[in-house]
Amino acid sequence: METVAVKKKPLSRRLKKGAPAYALAAPYFILFFTFTVLPVAASIVLSFTDFNMMEMPDFVGWKNYMRLLLNDDIFMIAVKNTFVFAVITGPLSYMMCLLFAWIINEFKGKLRALLTLVFYAPSISGNAFLVWSLILSGDRYGYLNGMLIKLGFLYEPVVWMKEEKYVLFFLIIVQLWLSLGTGFLTFIAGLQTVDRTLYEAGAIDGVKNRWQELWYITIPSMRPQLMFGAVMQITQSFAVADISIQLAGNPSVNYAGATVVTHLMDFGSQRYEMGYASAIATILFLTMIGTNRLVQKILRKVGG
Amino acid sequence: MAATKRVKKRKAKQLNRSVAGNTVLFVIMAFCAVFMALPLVMIVNNSLKPLDEILRYPPKILVENPSLDNFSDLFVLMKTSWVPFSRFILNTFIITGLGTTGHVILASAAAYALAKLEFPGKNVLFQMVVLSLMFSAAVTAIPNYMIVSWLGINDTYAAVILPALASSLGLYLMKQFIEQIPDSLIESCRLDGAGEFRIFWTLIMPNVKPAWLTLAIFQFQALWGNTGSTFIRSEQLKPLQYALGQIVQGGVSRAGAGAAVQFIIAAIPILFFIISQSNIIETMTTSGMKD
Known part of the structure; x- marks a missing residue:
C-alpha cells in the first residue's frame, strides 16, 4: 500500500527522499558494478571482436561464435562433458543436499551438529580435494589401486585419471563429494522453520508416512529455501574446472576432463585470444542464467 | 510453556515414522557419512604419519605411530x-x-x-x-x-x-x-x-x-x-x-x-x-x- 503511495510522488521528490539510501548502498554497488556488471557487459561486447590484450579490439561480428559452434571440436567435447556433468551432479547434488538435510533433521543437539559438519566440511576445506589424487593415484601407492589389488579385483594398477573412460566418472564423484555447500546449509536451516503443527494437522488429514509428509508438507513449506538452494547447486555444477585441472590435468587425456570453463581458461589465460574466450564466457553466462530461470519456474510448481 | 512445547515436539517427531524406514535411511546416511568423512580422515592421518608410513605399500588409511614430525619439518622449511x-x-x-x-x-x-x-x-x-x-x-x-x-x-x-x-x-x-x-x-x-x-x-x-x-x-x-x-x-x-x-x-x-x-x-x-x-x-x- 505504502509503495503505491510513494510511487505517485514525482520522481525528483523520490530521488531526493532516497538520498540516504543511495549513500548507504553506493559503496557496495560501485564495486558491484565495477567487478560484476561491467565484466559481464565487457564479455558480451568483446565476444564480437578479435582481441589479444595488446592491440585495440577488432569488430568481427559473429565470427567467434561461428568458429565455436562449427570449427572447434574441443569446445564440443567440453560442452558435452559440461552437460553430462551438470545433468548428473546438478540434480544429484541437489537431492543429496535435501535428503541428508532431511535425515539430519531427525537428530538433535550435538549429534546433529556433528553430522552437519561431516557433510558440509568437504565443501569448505579449501583444496582438500587434492587428497583424491592420493586415492586415485595411478601407481600401487594409490589407495584405490592398493585396495583393489589386495582384494584381487585388479592385478595391475590402473592409471585412473589418464584413462579416458574413467576420468569423467571420478570427476563427478569428487564433485559430488564437494557439493554439499551453501545449498545444504540452507536446507538444514529451512527444515527447522517448517511449522510443526502442520505435521500434526497433516496426520489428521491422512498423511500416512514420511514420504507423503515430505511431499505434501515439508517441501511446500520450504519452497523459498529450495529455490535458493537450486541456484547454488546449478551454478556450481556448470562451473566445474578446478578439480578437473588439478586431478586430470589441462589438457586432460583426449580432453576427457575438458569443461567449458577449462576451455575458457585455456584461451583466456594461455593463448590470450580474449575475443574468443569472451564468446565462451558469454555462452556459459547465458546457459547458467537460462538453466537457473527454467528450474526456478519448475520449482514453483513442485509439491502439493 | 517451554515444557509443553518440548512434549509437543517429541510427539510430532514420532508421527509417520516407522522403525523400518528409520533403519534404512540411517544406514544410507551412515554409509554416505563414511564416504564424506574418509578423505578428511585421510588428511588428518597423513599429517601424523612418519615419512616411512606415508610411502608405504600397500597404503594404510590410519596412522600407526603418530608423530608431529611433519609439523616440525614444516616449521623448519x-x-x-x-x-x-x-x-x-x-x-x-x-x-x-x-x-x-x-x-x-x-x-x-x-x-x-x-x-x-x-x-x-x-x-x-x-x-x-x-x-x-x-x-x-x-x-x-x-x-x-x-x-x-x-x-x-x-x-x-x-x-x-x-x-x-x-x-x-x-x-x-x-x-x-x-x-x-x-x-x-x-x-x-x-x-x-x-x-x-x-x-x-x-x-x-x-x-x-x-x-x-x-x-x-x-x-x-x-x-x-x-x-x-x-x-x-x-x-x-x-x-x-x-x-x-x-x-x-x-x-x-x-x-x-x-x-x-x-x-x-x-x-x-x-x-x-x-x-x-x-x-x-x-x-x-x-x-x-x-x-
Missing part, C-alpha cells in the same frame, strides 16, 4: 624460505581481515537500504544481485583481469580485496535477514530523530549479528582459499595459501611437510565453521527466494 613466513601470514591476515570486515560493512549497509528503505531503482539493483548468484566467477574472470589492470591496482592487496568486497551472496543473505527486523522498531528510532546512518549502525547492525558472522565466515572461506596468483606477482605480497601450495608441490622429499600443510589448509575453515555453526544456520533460515 618455513624458516628457510627467503621471504619470511611471518610475511605470508601477515599478508593473509591483511587480505582476509580487510576483505572480510569491509564486505560485512558495505554489504550490510546496502542490504539495509534494499530491505527497508524506498528509493527508485531499488528493485532493479536487487534483481541484478540475484541474477549474479546465477553465474560463476569464471564468466567475469577475463574482463576482471583487465579492469584490475586499468585501475592500476595489479600486484597490490587491493586487486584481491576490492572485487571480494562486492560478492553478491553476502548482500543477498544480509538483505533477507534484515527484512525480518520489524518496521515498527526502525520507525520508532526515526521518530526519535535518528538518521538512516545512525539507525543502520546502532539498531540494525547489533540486531543482525548472526548474519554478519555468517557473511564473515563465508567471506573468510573464499579469501582463505585464494592464492592471489592471478593478480599478485610480488613474492612478498602473496598470501599464506600460495606459500603453502608451493610446499605441497615440493615432491616426495617434502611429502611429510606437505601433509601437514594439507591439514592446516583444511582445518582452519572447518574450525571457524564449528565455532559459528548455530549462527550460520540461523542466518540461512531467511535465505529463501520469494520470487
Whole structure:
C-alpha cells in the first residue's frame, strides 16, 4: 500500500527522499558494478571482436561464435562433458543436499551438529580435494589401486585419471563429494522453520508416512529455501574446472576432463585470444542464467 | 510453556515414522557419512604419519605411530624460505581481515537500504544481485583481469580485496535477514530523530549479528582459499595459501611437510565453521527466494 503511495510522488521528490539510501548502498554497488556488471557487459561486447590484450579490439561480428559452434571440436567435447556433468551432479547434488538435510533433521543437539559438519566440511576445506589424487593415484601407492589389488579385483594398477573412460566418472564423484555447500546449509536451516503443527494437522488429514509428509508438507513449506538452494547447486555444477585441472590435468587425456570453463581458461589465460574466450564466457553466462530461470519456474510448481 | 512445547515436539517427531524406514535411511546416511568423512580422515592421518608410513605399500588409511614430525619439518622449511613466513601470514591476515570486515560493512549497509528503505531503482539493483548468484566467477574472470589492470591496482592487496568486497551472496543473505527486523522498531528510532546512518549502525547492525558472522565466515572461506596468483606477482605480497601450495608441490622429499600443510589448509575453515555453526544456520533460515 505504502509503495503505491510513494510511487505517485514525482520522481525528483523520490530521488531526493532516497538520498540516504543511495549513500548507504553506493559503496557496495560501485564495486558491484565495477567487478560484476561491467565484466559481464565487457564479455558480451568483446565476444564480437578479435582481441589479444595488446592491440585495440577488432569488430568481427559473429565470427567467434561461428568458429565455436562449427570449427572447434574441443569446445564440443567440453560442452558435452559440461552437460553430462551438470545433468548428473546438478540434480544429484541437489537431492543429496535435501535428503541428508532431511535425515539430519531427525537428530538433535550435538549429534546433529556433528553430522552437519561431516557433510558440509568437504565443501569448505579449501583444496582438500587434492587428497583424491592420493586415492586415485595411478601407481600401487594409490589407495584405490592398493585396495583393489589386495582384494584381487585388479592385478595391475590402473592409471585412473589418464584413462579416458574413467576420468569423467571420478570427476563427478569428487564433485559430488564437494557439493554439499551453501545449498545444504540452507536446507538444514529451512527444515527447522517448517511449522510443526502442520505435521500434526497433516496426520489428521491422512498423511500416512514420511514420504507423503515430505511431499505434501515439508517441501511446500520450504519452497523459498529450495529455490535458493537450486541456484547454488546449478551454478556450481556448470562451473566445474578446478578439480578437473588439478586431478586430470589441462589438457586432460583426449580432453576427457575438458569443461567449458577449462576451455575458457585455456584461451583466456594461455593463448590470450580474449575475443574468443569472451564468446565462451558469454555462452556459459547465458546457459547458467537460462538453466537457473527454467528450474526456478519448475520449482514453483513442485509439491502439493 | 517451554515444557509443553518440548512434549509437543517429541510427539510430532514420532508421527509417520516407522522403525523400518528409520533403519534404512540411517544406514544410507551412515554409509554416505563414511564416504564424506574418509578423505578428511585421510588428511588428518597423513599429517601424523612418519615419512616411512606415508610411502608405504600397500597404503594404510590410519596412522600407526603418530608423530608431529611433519609439523616440525614444516616449521623448519618455513624458516628457510627467503621471504619470511611471518610475511605470508601477515599478508593473509591483511587480505582476509580487510576483505572480510569491509564486505560485512558495505554489504550490510546496502542490504539495509534494499530491505527497508524506498528509493527508485531499488528493485532493479536487487534483481541484478540475484541474477549474479546465477553465474560463476569464471564468466567475469577475463574482463576482471583487465579492469584490475586499468585501475592500476595489479600486484597490490587491493586487486584481491576490492572485487571480494562486492560478492553478491553476502548482500543477498544480509538483505533477507534484515527484512525480518520489524518496521515498527526502525520507525520508532526515526521518530526519535535518528538518521538512516545512525539507525543502520546502532539498531540494525547489533540486531543482525548472526548474519554478519555468517557473511564473515563465508567471506573468510573464499579469501582463505585464494592464492592471489592471478593478480599478485610480488613474492612478498602473496598470501599464506600460495606459500603453502608451493610446499605441497615440493615432491616426495617434502611429502611429510606437505601433509601437514594439507591439514592446516583444511582445518582452519572447518574450525571457524564449528565455532559459528548455530549462527550460520540461523542466518540461512531467511535465505529463501520469494520470487
